[in-house]
Amino acid sequence: MQLELTQERLDFLKKDFRRGFIEFCGFQASKIEKGFFESTLKIGENHKTQDNFIHAGLIATMSDHTAGYAAYTLVPDNIRILTIEFKINFLKPAYGNALKCKSEIVSQGKQIIVAQSTVFDIRDTHEKMVSKSTITLMAIDADKLQK
Numbered sequence: 336m337q338l339e340l341t342q343e344r345l346d347f348l349k350k351d352f353r354r355g356f357i358e359f360c361g362f363q364a365s366k367i368e369k370g371f372f373e374s375t376l377k378i379g380e381n382h383k384t385q386d387n388f389i390h391a392g393l394i395a396t397m398s399d400h401t402a403g404y405a406a407y408t409l410v411p412d413n414i415r416i417l418t419i420e421f422k423i424n425f426l427k428p429a430y431g432n433a434l435k436c437k438s439e440i441v442s443q444g445k446q447i448i449v450a451q452s453t454v455f456d457i458r459d460t461h462e463k464m465v466s467k468s469t470i471t472l473m474a475i476d477a478d479k480l481q482k
Contacts, residue, residue, distance in 0.1 A: 340369045340408055347412070348372075352404050362397060364404070370440040372405035377433050389429035394454050394466050397436045398423055402450035402470040405438040409448070414474050416448070423468035431458035438470075448472045 349364040352374070361382075366373035374397060376382070384390050399418055406416045435455045442449040450470045455462040 338409060338411060340367075344408075344412070348404055348407055351407075352400075356396075357400055360393065360396060362400065365435070367404075367408060369408050370405060370443075372401050372408065372438050374401045374404075374436045374438075375433060378431065387430060389431075389434065389456070391425055394425070394429060394434065395421075395423050395468070397434060398438070398452035398454055398466060398468040399470055401436040401438040402452045402468075403472060405440050405450050406443075406448045406472045406474065409440060409443055410474050413477050415477050415480055417473045417475060418470060419447075419473045420471035421468065422470075423466055425466050427456075427463065427465055429454075429456035429463075429465040431456040431463070433457035434465075435462065446474050448474060 345367050348367055352364040362374045362376050365375045378389055382389055382393050399421055403416045435457060436452055438450050438452040440448060440450050452468045453464060454466040456465045
């Protein structure tokens with residue numbers, strides 16, 4: 336069964352992406368396609384380390400969360416996505432004025448979905464790749480989650 340990515344679903348995902356901790360971080364959904372999600376962040380002083388680099392934890396959070404929403408583009412709305420494994424390589428320090436994360440699904444099974452996220456540091460007029468990660472996700476029926 337091929338799941339259709341309707342405009343209603345796109346609008347929902349764009350809004351849902353920013354809830355909770357992610358709204359505090361300031362991430363924005365910028366591009367959504369089936370199996371793909373892109374997010375951006377305008378960097379503020381609160382996103383930096385004591386050495387004036389963009390915090391690695393922020394980059395890791397962006398990688399993970401954006402990958403989760405790439406997975407949400409492939410599942411029905413009664414399914415929740417949970418991260419079960421996460422591996423990130425930081426390639427160079429980030430210090431620009433914005434970040435962009437591109438996440439794409441590379442494998443989709445019935446329950447296990449694997450995504451790759453790449454984060455770019457936006458430095459004035461050019462982008463530098465600063466991290467690459469692989470995120471393993473689990474798709475689970477919302478009714479089966481304990482609350």
